[in-house]
Amino acid sequence: MNYDVIVVGGGHAGIEASLASARMGNNTLLISMLAENVGATSCNPAVGGLAKGHLVRELDALGGEMGLITDEAGIQFRILNQTKGPAVRGSRAQIDMDKYRIIARNIVLNTKNLSLAQETVESLIIEDSVVKGVKTDLLNEYKASKVIITSGTFLNGIIHVGEIQKKAGRYGEERSEGLSASLKEDAGLEMGRLKTGTCARIDSSTIDFSVMEEQGGDELPSPFSFRTNREEFRANKKQLPCFIAYTNPLTHEIISSNFYRAPLFTGQIEGNSPRYCPSIEDKVSKFADKERHHLFIEPQSMDNTECYINGLSTSLPPEVQREMIHSVVGMENAKIVRFGYAIEYDFCRSLVSLDTHSRQKNLRTLLCRSD
Numbered sequence: 001m002n003y004d005v006i007v008v009g010g011g012h013a014g015i016e017a018s019l020a021s022a023r024m025g026n027n028t029l030l031i032s033m034l035a036e037n038v039g040a041t042s043c044n045p046a047v048g049g050l051a052k053g054h055l056v057r058e059l060d061a062l063g064g065e066m067g068l069i070t071d072e073a074g075i076q077f078r079i080l081n082q083t084k085g086p087a088v089r090g091s092r093a094q095i096d097m098d099k100y101r102i103i104a105r106n107i108v109l110n111t112k113n114l115s116l117a118q119e120t121v122e123s124l125i126i127e128d129s130v131v132k133g134v135k136t137d138l139l140n141e142y143k144a145s146k147v148i149i150t151s152g153t154f155l156n157g158i159i160h161v162g163e164i165q166k167k168a169g170r171y172g173e174e175r176s177e178g179l180s181a182s183l184k185e186d187a188g189l190e191m192g193r194l195k196t197g198t199c200a201r202i203d204s205s206t207i208d209f210s211v212m213e214e215q216g217g218d219e220l221p222s223p224f225s226f227r228t229n230r231e232e233f234r235a236n237k238k239q240l241p242c243f244i245a246y247t248n249p250l251t252h253e254i255i256s257s258n259f260y261r262a263p264l265f266t267g268q269i270e271g272n273s274p275r276y277c278p279s280i281e282d283k284v285s286k287f288a289d290k291e292r293h294h295l296f297i298e299p300q301s302m303d304n305t306e307c308y309i310n311g312l313s314t315s316l317p318p319e320v321q322r323e324m325i326h327s328v329v330g331m332e333n334a335k336i337v338r339f340g341y342a343i344e345y346d347f348c349r350s351l352v353s354l355d356t357h358s359r360q361k362n363l364r365t366l367l368c369r370s371d
Helices: 012-023 054-059 065-071 097-109 178-185 229-235 250-254 278-288 318-326 352-361
Strands: 002-008 028-032 046-050 075-081 090-095 112-120 121-126 130-136 143-149 158-161 164-167 190-198 199-205 214-215 242-246 294-299 306-310 336-338 342-348 366-367
Touching: 002 012, 002 130, 012 028, 012 065, 012 097, 012 112, 012 143, 028 143, 028 242, 028 352, 046 054, 046 065, 054 090, 065 075, 065 090, 065 097, 075 250, 090 097, 097 112, 121 178, 178 190, 178 342, 250 278, 318 336
Parallel strands: 002 028, 002 143, 028 112, 143 366
Antiparallel strands: 046 090, 075 090, 121 130, 130 143, 158 164, 158 342, 190 342, 199 306, 199 336, 214 242, 242 294, 294 306
């Protein structure tokens, strides 16, 4: 089967790449390991921030979809640093994770020139030092003049929860092993390891919000997309509040007394973070003089059945996570629905390795990260 462009991976980057290609008139194939998880937000149920907010707006200016989906699925909108100068302000939106994923997948399925396949890419097809397509786990071969890889955390992903390690690209989902090996062995690319992490999710009904600080959205919310009608958006958008809580000396004592079980410190994790998005154990270690750290308790959906504890990313063992969370005022009786974890994964250090430059000079593969 022949295409003009093949995109591997259905996260934020994969969606934008495949939509851009298809809208330019290219016959495009998006390959994802799980079709219903195209557009799934693996970690924080938010879009934007001081840096990423600018990226989303740049995507929107180029015709991207992320801003529009955020405006439809958003459940709280805020301009950060409003009291400061324009240069340091940033747009941020809390999103309904379930709604965002459904909207994104349906856009992909209804876009002209774009096809979706639920398969796992095992290797690249390379002829005369040029990528010609991909092979999948179902033994299908797809040919294309361009292959775009937006693999996120799925290349040889390993999840860490204390001493426990699981091979996965996201908790409960398979990882990709063959593609990473093909990038290294067939394409001669230099691979490395990165790591990131996420926090526990809490049953919202077990949190005492009355002892926390309420943080509402802007009274006049601003949409992310330039194409969203601002008046209609402000008239119809329903927003939910987030809440602010704090760690305390007891929380820090629980964490520091279990450093010896933290994969980040024991050498169990080898990769480095792609950017500084610290775990709570890292913050307690590096900023030992701080008596508390902010925690933002954020709803994951409009139904508000689960909350995300922004600021409490961790890979500590489950029993330590439970004790740590229960030490926070307002979360003494919190029930953990999903434990936090760290994940390591392969990434490409350079598009062309020094020792294979002559063989790879025409390699047409674009590698992108997709969080």
